[in-house]
Amino acid sequence: MHNRRRQFGNMVLSRWPILPSRLLLLPRVRTYDIASGQRGVLEAIVDAPAGPLRVYSLHLDHINQRQRTIEIRNLLPLLFAVPGEGASFTGPDWLGCGQSPTPTDFVVMGDFNLKPDSAEYYEIVGEVDYFYGSSLAGDRLADTWTMAGNQIIDGATWCDDRGDPDGGIKLDFGFVSPGLASKVTSVWVDTEAAGSDHQPIWFELAD
Numbered sequence: 001m002h003n004r005r006r007q008f009g010n011m012v013l014s015r016w017p018i019l020p021s022r023l024l025l026l027p028r029v030r031t032y033d034i035a036s037g038q039r040g041v042l043e044a045i046v047d048a049p050a051g052p053l054r055v056y057s058l059h060l061d062h063i064n065q066r067q068r069t070i071e072i073r074n075l076l077p078l079l080f081a082v083p084g085e086g087a088s089f090t091g092p093d094w095l096g097c098g099q100s101p102t103p104t105d106f107v108v109m110g111d112f113n114l115k116p117d118s119a120e121y122y123e124i125v126g127e128v129d130y131f132y133g134s135s136l137a138g139d140r141l142a143d144t145w146t147m148a149g150n151q152i153i154d155g156a157t158w159c160d161d162r163g164d165p166d167g168g169i170k171l172d173f174g175f176v177s178p179g180l181a182s183k184v185t186s187v188w189v190d191t192e193a194a195g196s197d198h199q200p201i202w203f204e205l206a207d
Contacts, residue, residue, distance in 0.1 A: 010057040012044040019045045020088035020100040026071040054106030105179045142181035144174040144203040
């Protein structure tokens, strides 16, 4: 008999205090021939020097486009509804918890398991208009990679052969709410980081 505990989930690390945090579950479709687990997005409200900031860490489905699309279409309304619905705790300071701050702007980071310029990608950032091109919308997110001036298909965070990084693809992203798009100053892939089969993306925001 093997009594083995399996853990799978998301994490947010911060140099500044994390105020409330909670896990929001994403919808899933049961699979029968491929292993698939429950996905979620971890919300942490970070007490940053410029003011509280909502930070989300997620890992979308790795099996198929349909499931990722379902997750994305459920996720975006959840993120934009927080200022009206509140975060972990609302109301008077009844239990000594205090009311959770609910900043309008937020960042979303993680392994999205989708390719840039894919249908799921445009579910997040919005479709490209034939005349005006890309535009920021109040119900979509901004890709920090392109906000910093990079081409959408450039960069790679995962490759099947670690010895051939040029043959990789970008599956990991950092997105921000429209209000933070103009504050993106730089973004890069950390190609030297070890410890994962994916390379992390870093981005910086102006105060």
